[in-house]
Amino acid sequence: MTVKWGRPGPGVWANTFLVLALACSRSPSDPAASGSGQPAAPQDRSGAISEPILPLTARPAEDPRLVKLGSRLFHDPILSRDGSVACSTCHDLGKGGDDGLAHSRGVGGKLGLVNAPTVFNAALNLAQFWDGRAATLEDQIDGPVTHPLEMANDWGTVERSLNASPEYEELFSAALGAKASRQGVQRAIAAFERTLITIDSPFDLWLRGDAQALSAEQREGYQLFKAAGCVACHQGQNAGGNMYQRFGLFGDYFEDRGNLTEADNGRFNVTGVAEDRHVFRVPSLRNVELTAPYFHDGSAATLPDAVKVMVKYQLGKELSDDQIGKLVEFLKSLTGPRKEPVASQVGVAPR
Amino acid sequence: MSRNQKRLAATLLLGCGVAVAIALYFKTQPVSTQQRAKVVDGLAVLQTLDARIAQETLAARYGIAPSYDPLTESAQGFSTAQAELARDLEGLVVDHPELATALQQLQEQALRRAQAIEHFKTQNSILKNSLYYLPLAAQQVSAALGAAGEGSSSRSGAGPDATPSELDRAVSELVQVVLTQNLIGGRAESVRVEERLAAVKALQPRVPVPALERFRLLVAHASTVFRTQQLVDPLVRESVLGAGVNARLGELERSYGRIFDAALREAALYRSILYAWSTALLLAVVVVALQLRSLYARLENLVSERTRALDQALKELWGEMELAKKIQTALVPQQLTLRDCEVAAVMRPTAQVGGDYYDVFEVDGTEWVLIGDVSGHGVPAGLIMMMCQTSVRSVLAACPTIGPDELLTIVNRTLTENIERLGEDKYMTISALRRDPDGSFQFAGMHQDLLVYRAASDAVEHLPAQGTWLGLTGNIRGMNPVRTLRLQPGDALVLYTDGITEASRDGQMLDIGGLEKTMVAHGAGSAEGMLAGILQTLEGYEIKDDVAAVIIKQLAPRSAVAAA
Numbered sequence: 001m002t003v004k005w006g007r008p009g010p011g012v013w014a015n016t017f018l019v020l021a022l023a024c025s026r027s028p029s030d031p032a033a034s035g036s037g038q039p040a041a042p043q044d045r046s047g048a049i050s051e052p053i054l055p056l057t058a059r060p061a062e063d064p065r066l067v068k069l070g071s072r073l074f075h076d077p078i079l080s081r082d083g084s085v086a087c088s089t090c091h092d093l094g095k096g097g098d099d100g101l102a103h104s105r106g107v108g109g110k111l112g113l114v115n116a117p118t119v120f121n122a123a124l125n126l127a128q129f130w131d132g133r134a135a136t137l138e139d140q141i142d143g144p145v146t147h148p149l150e151m152a153n154d155w156g157t158v159e160r161s162l163n164a165s166p167e168y169e170e171l172f173s174a175a176l177g178a179k180a181s182r183q184g185v186q187r188a189i190a191a192f193e194r195t196l197i198t199i200d201s202p203f204d205l206w207l208r209g210d211a212q213a214l215s216a217e218q219r220e221g222y223q224l225f226k227a228a229g230c231v232a233c234h235q236g237q238n239a240g241g242n243m244y245q246r247f248g249l250f251g252d253y254f255e256d257r258g259n260l261t262e263a264d265n266g267r268f269n270v271t272g273v274a275e276d277r278h279v280f281r282v283p284s285l286r287n288v289e290l291t292a293p294y295f296h297d298g299s300a301a302t303l304p305d306a307v308k309v310m311v312k313y314q315l316g317k318e319l320s321d322d323q324i325g326k327l328v329e330f331l332k333s334l335t336g337p338r339k340e341p342v343a344s345q346v347g348v349a350p351r
Numbered sequence: 352m353s354r355n356q357k358r359l360a361a362t363l364l365l366g367c368g369v370a371v372a373i374a375l376y377f378k379t380q381p382v383s384t385q386q387r388a389k390v391v392d393g394l395a396v397l398q399t400l401d402a403r404i405a406q407e408t409l410a411a412r413y414g415i416a417p418s419y420d421p422l423t424e425s426a427q428g429f430s431t432a433q434a435e436l437a438r439d440l441e442g443l444v445v446d447h448p449e450l451a452t453a454l455q456q457l458q459e460q461a462l463r464r465a466q467a468i469e470h471f472k473t474q475n476s477i478l479k480n481s482l483y484y485l486p487l488a489a490q491q492v493s494a495a496l497g498a499a500g501e502g503s504s505s506r507s508g509a510g511p512d513a514t515p516s517e518l519d520r521a522v523s524e525l526v527q528v529v530l531t532q533n534l535i536g537g538r539a540e541s542v543r544v545e546e547r548l549a550a551v552k553a554l555q556p557r558v559p560v561p562a563l564e565r566f567r568l569l570v571a572h573a574s575t576v577f578r579t580q581q582l583v584d585p586l587v588r589e590s591v592l593g594a595g596v597n598a599r600l601g602e603l604e605r606s607y608g609r610i611f612d613a614a615l616r617e618a619a620l621y622r623s624i625l626y627a628w629s630t631a632l633l634l635a636v637v638v639v640a641l642q643l644r645s646l647y648a649r650l651e652n653l654v655s656e657r658t659r660a661l662d663q664a665l666k667e668l669w670g671e672m673e674l675a676k677k678i679q680t681a682l683v684p685q686q687l688t689l690r691d692c693e694v695a696a697v698m699r700p701t702a703q704v705g706g707d708y709y710d711v712f713e714v715d716g717t718e719w720v721l722i723g724d725v726s727g728h729g730v731p732a733g734l735i736m737m738m739c740q741t742s743v744r745s746v747l748a749a750c751p752t753i754g755p756d757e758l759l760t761i762v763n764r765t766l767t768e769n770i771e772r773l774g775e776d777k778y779m780t781i782s783a784l785r786r787d788p789d790g791s792f793q794f795a796g797m798h799q800d801l802l803v804y805r806a807a808s809d810a811v812e813h814l815p816a817q818g819t820w821l822g823l824t825g826n827i828r829g830m831n832p833v834r835t836l837r838l839q840p841g842d843a844l845v846l847y848t849d850g851i852t853e854a855s856r857d858g859q860m861l862d863i864g865g866l867e868k869t870m871v872a873h874g875a876g877s878a879e880g881m882l883a884g885i886l887q888t889l890e891g892y893e894i895k896d897d898v899a900a901v902i903i904k905q906l907a908p909r910s911a912v913a914a915a
Contacts, residue, residue, distance in 0.1 A: 052417035249477055
């Protein structure tokens, strides 16, 4: 089969004009009118949800043996050089998948360079880390294990210490039919992390048609979220996580904050392209209520603080405290329960 | 060339032929239809994703798609499929720099496009944020200006406050040209936007203070739309037109197609060669098989011919043996008569031709009785026996009264010589008895002991054989002492060969004792009666050798002359 897509003909352009005209007539809705938003999410004619944020859905089932091993590894400080730091030290599943610190502490109490992002729904991100330097969860795992400020270990040591443990010998053998290896550790932890999806948040329930799932204030907050332009970046299933954006579009955030660090360069550190300076992966807003402090530098202690910074530097708008309050209320509706097996229950096949 | 060498050469040739066929077969294999299917599938997937990326980019640009998820997914799918295709082509790339170049160019373009997509998403979000806000910002400025007009007259700049209608007009003109420019994106529109922006910025110092902040925001967003639109549209073009990805895909497809076609042609060529070669090989095998068949047919003919010849020879041989047997039978005396005696005799050869010999005859009034046994059986034994008989008859025809020892000496000379000529390792036992006119026997020779039934004592008398065998040495003169035997009426002389005494039953030989008993048992009867008795005794015995016996029973002399 060959699908040809050449230069668009006049018909295509004509269509796009029409589409653009429609888009322009619909999208810039008045925040003042947002209070009269529909009780439930609007749907298109086919019954599909026609919102920029879509509900989270179950992912393909992972091998339960692999998930069990991954969970064990995720919670085991054996991966760190001095046995003091586990993945779960900074990505505490009981604290929204991170540690509540502006900068996490690695082995010997060393301070990390950026704020630890949550592991929940990380599988949905287009890439991992704030600067997107790891394309997959598997690749990402290499980072914290070997980073001198995090676990400060090397894979040879990790493999040796895992292979010295009868428990891991059994777990690896059951999950992968092999001895412990770097690839095995990466596969197992990534498989575990792919089960960390927070399905059925109130907002998702509302999107699916449960009009009672959101309060009126939250509904207004959502309309404001769309009208104020937040949704330009925080869209998709993960309400973000699927693109990069420069921090500081209206105003220079970094000059205002001061103390420029190398980490502030963001994606520029990966691509070396000048226009990628201060560009970061747009974080998911799911469970954002639980993941304070905010931003790559952990500079915003509370959610209203973070929203204010975003409105100022990213949207270039003025919003009242009341409007910000509504936005925060809406954001809280993105907190979802984790339906996947918790650490004590792993081994049960995920849904 | 010997037959073995020929066979070896044929085997070697066949082996070489098969080896060439196998080599040809492997030459037809580089074209893997499975790999081709994977590559074709991979290319199709990439082309589909390429088209989808273009569609989704446009959808994102013009607000049809509410999120970047589909575009992100397609872009990630594209890199995954591209990596897979590169793996599928790994083997081919090494040998085909043209393909390697096409693949590398595709990867470079795809990477550029992937970067373009990311930058597009970034810039498009900025654009959307400002674009959608712009009409609202205009409204807000207008509202603020209205409020300011009613209220104070505070100044923000040097000049007098601009009138609300003047500002309103300038703002709405700006919004209009910016939106138009965003739609059309032409050069002329850009110039107009620049003009309007400059005009609005020029008015800024004259904006009343309460409306100033909103005015600034409007200008900032209008500038953002203008600037970002100029960034976004080239990125859209790069993403939609695939930054040449589509062309590279086509090039890769053509390049792979050329390589595959070439490989296909080559494989087809080798396949035809293989077919031709296999046919030739098959023909060769058929020819060889046919030759083998004719060879076997010839061999079979030869075998049957030889068998026939052998059969013939065997028949002839049997015929000869029959003849020899006939001669032997013919040589056995038909008339067994001795003066004043009853004579009974038997000859039963085990083989077709036996080695036993006896003769009873009369020459010029002298009667002779002979018995002997050639070692072994068969034709050679029979021949020697015949020689002996002829020789005996010849000598006695010339000298009927010759001494039995002398007879044996002469016969032995002839016999020994002939046995040597025949190259047979044979000898002969013989006893010769000459019956003189007075009825007494002069006898000599080293056959079996002579057994004499004495009617008077009803017992058997042994006359041990003394002398030497014939055929061992040329001259036996003086080696066979001559002795005399007289028979009284009723006495019976039994001459026999070892076929009788060595007949056995249950491992027990009949022996001379057994023979004696039979003789005594039938001592009163006739010679025939005694012979019948002996043969009856032999029934139930296993006989391994020729059997011959001569029984001479002395009767009362018609001349009434009794031997003393």
